[in-house]
Every structure is written in structure tokens, then in C-alpha cells.
Amino acid sequence: MFIDEVILKIIAGKGGDGCTSFRHEKFVEMGGPDGGNGGKGGNIIFKGDEGLKTLIDLRYKKLIKGNKGENGKGSNRTGAKGEDVIIKVPVGTTVTDEETGLIICDITKDKEEFIIATGGRGGKGNAAFKTNENKAPLTSEYGLPGEERTIKCELKLLADVGLVGLPSVGKSSIINTISRANAKVASYHFTTLSPNLGVVKVNDKSFVVADLPGLIEGASEGVGLGDKFLKHAMRTKVIAHVVDMSGIEYDPYESYIKVENELKKYNENLYNKPRIIIANKMDISSSKENLEEFSKKIKNIEIIPISTVTKENVDKLKYKLLDLVEKHKDTSTYDNLEFENYVLYEFKNEKPYEIEKESENTWVIKGKKLEDLLRMTKFNSDEATLKFARKLKRMGVDEKLKELGAKEGDIVKILDFEFEYEERLKY
Ligand SMILES: Nc1nc2c(ncn2[C@@H]2O[C@H](COP(=O)(O)OP(=O)(O)OP(=O)(O)O)[C@@H](O)[C@H]2O)c(=O)[nH]1
Ligand SMILES: [Mg+2]
Numbered sequence: 309m310f311i312d313e314v315i316l317k318i319i320a321g322k323g324g325d326g327c328t329s330f331r332h333e334k335f336v337e338m339g340g341p342d343g344g345n346g347g348k349g350g351n352i353i354f355k356g357d358e359g360l361k362t363l364i365d366l367r368y369k370k371l372i373k374g375n376k377g378e379n380g381k382g383s384n385r386t387g388a389k390g391e392d393v394i395i396k397v398p399v400g401t402t403v404t405d406e407e408t409g410l411i412i413c414d415i416t417k418d419k420e421e422f423i424i425a426t427g428g429r430g431g432k433g434n435a436a437f438k439t440n441e442n443k444a445p446l447t448s449e450y451g452l453p454g455e456e457r458t459i460k461c462e463l464k465l466l467a468d469v470g471l472v473g474l475p476s477v478g479k480s481s482i483i484n485t486i487s488r489a490n491a492k493v494a495s496y497h498f499t500t501l502s503p504n505l506g507v508v509k510v511n512d513k514s515f516v517v518a519d520l521p522g523l524i525e526g527a528s529e530g531v532g533l534g535d536k537f538l539k540h541a542m543r544t545k546v547i548a549h550v551v552d553m554s555g556i557e558y559d560p561y562e563s564y565i566k567v568e569n570e571l572k573k574y575n576e577n578l579y580n581k582p583r584i585i586i587a588n589k590m591d592i593s594s595s596k597e598n599l600e601e602f603s604k605k606i607k608n609i610e611i612i613p614i615s616t617v618t619k620e621n622v623d624k625l626k627y628k629l630l631d632l633v634e635k636h637k638d639t640s641t642y643d644n645l646e647f648e649n650y651v652l653y654e655f656k657n658e659k660p661y662e663i664e665k666e667s668e669n670t671w672v673i674k675g676k677k678l679e680d681l682l683r684m685t686k687f688n689s690d691e692a693t694l695k696f697a698r699k700l701k702r703m704g705v706d707e708k709l710k711e712l713g714a715k716e717g718d719i720v721k722i723l724d725f726e727f728e729y730e731e732r733l734k735y
Contacts, residue, residue, distance in 0.1 A: 315368045315406065318425045321349030321374030323451025324387035325686075326431035330444065342384045343434040346451040347377030349427030350390030351710050358396035358418040363463050374454050380433040388425055395597060398463055400543070406458040413690070424459065426468060428452030431684055449545065449684040449690045467505060467518035468633045470541040471586075472571070473550035474563050475522030478588040481616040482503065482550060483519035486626055490520050498522055515633045519542060529575035538574045545636045546582050548629065551594035553587045553602065553613070556672075560587075562604045566602050582636055583609050584628060591615040639667045663708055670717040673731070678703065682722050 315733060324346025331339025372395065378387030403412045403424060413422035428463030431449030438445055471479040475497035484490045488508025492499050501642060506517040528538065541547065549567060551560050551661050564585070572579040578615065585606065587599050590613045599613055612628055614621040678700075685696045709720065718729040 313463075314363045315458065315460050316370055316372065316461070318352050318365060318372045319374060319456045320352050320425035320454030320552070321390035321393075321427040322376045322453050323347070323349045323428035323430040324377035324379040324390075325450050326433040326436070327380035327382060328434040328446055328448040329382035335383050341438050342382055343448050344380030344382070344385040344387065345436060346380045346430030346449075347387035347389040347432045348430050348636075349451065349454040350375035350423040351392045351423045351427045352454075353392050353394045354401070354403060354413065354415060354422050354424050356399045356401070356415040356418050356420040357396040361402065361463055363398065364387050365395070365731035366395070366461055376426055377427065377430050377451055378664075379451075380430070380448070381632075381654075384433070384435055387430060392427075394421075394551070397461065400463055402462045404460045406460050412459065415546075419621055425455040425457055426505050427430045428454045433493040445691065446689045447695055448686065450686055452680055452683060467628055468515040469508075469517045469548050471517060471519050471548050472523055472541060473552055473567060474524065474552070474558060475499075476557065477522075477550045477552040477563075478616055479519045479522070482586065482588065482625075483517055483648060485616045485619065485622055486629075487518075487654050489519065490701045503676070508626055508629065510630045512673045513631060513634075515631060517548075517629070523567050533712060533725060536616065536719070538578065541571075542575060542578055544581070546629065546632045548577075548584050550586045550588055552589050553598045554589045554592040555594050555598045556592070558577065560598050561605055564606075571672035577668060580631055583630060585609055585611040586625065587611050587613040589617075590620055591617045597665050608637055660703055661705065663705075663712060665712065668722070669713055669715065670721065671712070672721045673705065674722075678705075679723055682725060 326346050327343035329341070329343040332341045352372055363663050374393050374394060375390035375448075378392040397415060399415060403415075403422070404410065406414055412424055429452045431451045434445045434448045434693045437447050443678055459681065460478055471482060473479055475500070476495065480491035480493045480500050481635055483504055483506045485493050485494065485604075487508045489504050489506030491504040491506075498521060500519060500521045502521065506519070507514050508516050518541075523538075534633065537538055549564065551564050551662045552558060553560055568579070587602070588597070590599070595613075601612070603611060610628065612625050613620060616622070623650055658676040664672045664674070666672045681699060687690050687696075714720070714729050716730065720727045720729050
């Protein structure tokens with residue numbers, strides 16, 4: 309089976325904790341602070357690899373965890389950075405954040421790298437907090453947790469030619485005839501349930517063909533195997549529309565129009581791709597006459613009559629397809645217009661926090677900056693607690709709470725922590 313969609317969780321490495329330490333030297337009674345900073349947590353990086361063709365390796369990884377940064381040590385020693393975890397993925401992989409639905413990256417080249425989750429910052433050691441007023445600070449920070457997200461990896465086929473058409477027109481038979489693919493062929497509809505890829509060799513040149521599951525009316529809205537596979541066609545350079553010329557099951561021209569309409573409805577760019585028509589099953593007696601009628605109604609699109617049974621014109625088809633692929637070689641397989649829909653919006657001036665009233669006397673403060681501050685604080689000394697309180701004040705939290713009507717003794721929650729609101733904080 310061709311696996312092209314995987315959902316997994318990734319957690320980048322936590323930053324190392326900062327260290328509280330003082331210099332101990334012979335004859336120096338009270339050395340200065342020398343606690344080093346924690347190292348940064350390792351990133352999780354995805355790297356394009358031409359050799360990979362599926363996401364199967366990712367499928368069995370439910371969780372990818374980054375390496376932790378080392379803790380800081382005495383003598384001003386900074387902890388080592390957590391090593392990055394590099395995951396190889398096939399070229400053509402798109403990574404989306406499941407929560408926001410925004411694209412994180414699109415890997416389009418071999419060896420191209422993207423940071424999918426950033427490692428947490430290392431906590432500062434107490435040496436970093438030395439000031440003129442406080443020459444012997446006890447405070448040091450925890451390292452920040454690494455970025456955590458659930459991602460969806462999608463691999464859209466990187467084929468040059470996409471074979472589209474109604475069920476049972478012979479798409480799989482064609483890919484088997486022109487390449488070494490071994491797609492299942494049968495007389496019932498929807499024999500092909502996931503795309504097959506085949507490499508077609510013409511002299512010393514080659515191109516990739518994708519045999520897509522059959523399309524039916526309403527496919528663009530999800531009928532049948534639905535739009536799930538139309539996105540694969542989006543990535544091809546050329547569309548080869550296969551029509552069963554025998555007229556036994558479908559009227560050739562009507563069926564042709566039906567499929568073209570679905571392509572158009574799904575996406576204009578897909579519809580506008582270079583096109584060739586493969587008139588298949590020419591070995592059946594009714595086909596010749598049908599082809600004559602059909603050809604009269606088609607303008608400006610080349611029709612290649614073939615039979616996968618007699619192999620009539622099969623070589624000609626290969627050459628024609630190669631010709632078209634070469635002509636559109638420079639058209640990127642990646643449809644730029646498709647990506648216009650995916651702009652990554654970031655909030656540049658994100659508010660540092662928001663305060664919500666949870667109940668009569670409970671307030672909840674939310675906001676990444678403030679939550680990070682809390683995560684990094686070691687509440688093991690009065691000094692650190694005071695420092696945290698001062699920062700809240702500087703950020704205007706006290707004033708905002710007062711403005712909203714917080715009263716003495718109210719509970720203020722940040723993440724799992726609860727504080728009591730005091731109007732006259734003595735610091
Ligand atoms: N007579 C004749 N029969 C053909 C030809 N090509 C394919 N067939 C038959 O048509 C039927 C459908 O062929 P497939 O290749 O499975 O068709 P498909 O378009 O891949 O079908 P789905 O995967 O179901 O969409 C099979 O019974 C084939 O043997 C041909 O050139 N001539
Ligand atoms: Mg098939």
C-alpha cells in the first residue's frame with residue numbers, strides 16, 4: 309500500500325536547568341556566584357531524502373522526542389546543547405500543524421532541512437543574576453520545555469504523468485504495459501484503491517507515471533474514493549485522460565466531459581494542466597467507429613488510440629508522454645498556486661497575557677511569555693518568588709487584575725499554580 313499520510317507527536321528537547329553555585333577557593337571565604345547556564349534543548353529537524361519514496365518509516369513512530377540540554381554546572385560551566393534529532397523524509401513531504409492547520413514546511417529538495425520543533429532555552433545559572441545590589445544571588449532558572457506539537461505529514465506523489473479516468477477504463481492496465489508496475493487489474497470498479505507508481509523508460513530517458521483510482525461524478529466533493537486522490541494529480545506535470553472507446557459501459561464523449569468537469573471543479577490549475585487523451589480498448593470492434601465520432605468533438609487535444617491487449621500504439625504513447633513531460637520540464641511539480649492557500653501567519657505583537665474571570669473570586673492568566681516565565685522559575689527561595697512577583701508587576705498584571713475588580717484574597721491561577729491576590733504587595 310502506498311502510505312502518504314501520517315500523524316505523529318513531536319516534542320523537542322528540554323533546555324538544561326541553570327545552576328546555583330558559589331566559588332570555593334582556598335583563602336577566599338565567600339567566592340562569587342559561578343552557577344552556569346543550562347544548554348539549549350535539541351531541535352527536531354526534518355530533512356529531505358531523495359532515496360525515500362514513502363512515509364512508512366514514520367508510520368511506526370508515534371512520538372519523536374528531542375534530546376535534553378545538559379544542566380549548567382559550577383565554575384561557570386554551561387551545559388552542553390542537546391543534539392538535534394534529524395528525521396529523513398521523502399522529497400515532497402508536507403508537514404502541517406494539526407492544531408492550527410497551518411503548513412510548517414514543504415520539503416521540495418534533497419537534503420533540505422527544516423526545524424519542526426525547537427528545543428527549549430536553557431535556564432540561566434545564578435552567575436547571570438549577579439548585580440551591584442545583589443552580589444550573591446541564589447536564583448537560577450529551570451530550562452524551558454521543548455516545543456511540542458502534533459503534526460500531519462503528507463506525501464503527495466511526485467509523478468510526471470497522472471492517469472485519470474472513470475473506473476475500469478484501463479488505467480492500471482496501461483501503467484502495467486508501459487512500465488514495470490504491477491498494478492491490480494480487474495473488471496470491477498475501484499480495483500485500484502491507492503495510487504501506483506511506475507517508471508517509464510524510453511531509450512535512455514525516463515519519467516514517472518501515477519495510476520490513480522477511478523474518478524466518478526461528484527469526486528471533487530468526495531464521492532467514491534473522492535478528492536483524496538485528486539491532490540496527487542495536482543502534483544503531476546501532465547494529465548493523461550484515459551477513455552474507454554468501446555462504448556460498452558460508458559458513452560466515450562459523455563464520460564470524458566464528466567471527468568473533465570470534476571477536475572475543473574476540484575481545482576482550476578489541475579484542469580489547466582497539459583493534457584493528452586488515451587483512447588483505450590481499441591481492440592474491441594465498436595471502438596473504431598466511436599473514436600471517429602469522439603475525435604470530431606475534441607479540439608486541440610491530441611488523442612492516442614491504443615490497446616493494452618494488442619499493444620497497438622503503446623510505443624507511440626510512451627514517446628508522446630515523454631515529449632510532453634520534456635516540454636513542461638521546467639514547470640515545477642509543485643503547484644505554486646496551491647501554496648497560495650497556505651500562508652503561515654504569525655502574530656508579531658502577541659499580547660503577553662490574557663486574564664479571564666473563572667468564577668467569582670478566581671482569575672486565570674494565560675499567555676506564552678508569562679507561562680514560560682513561570683516554568684523557568686524555581687520557587688525554592690524567597691528571592692526567586694519575589695523576582696517572579698516583580699516581573700508580573702512590571703508586565704502590568706497587578707494593575708490589570710485590580711482594574712478588572714480582583715479583591716484581596718482572590719485566587720490567581722497560572723498553569724497549575726495558584727497564588728493569592730494581595731493588593732498591597734510589599735516589594
Ligand atoms: N479489451 C480490452 N480490455 C482492456 C484493455 N485495457 C484494460 N482492459 C480491461 O478493462 C478492465 C479494467 O481494467 P483496469 O486496468 O483494472 O482499469 P482501471 O481504470 O485501472 O480501473 P479502476 O482501478 O477500477 O479504476 C479489465 O478487465 C481489463 O482487462 C484493452 O485495451 N482492451
Ligand atoms: Mg486501476
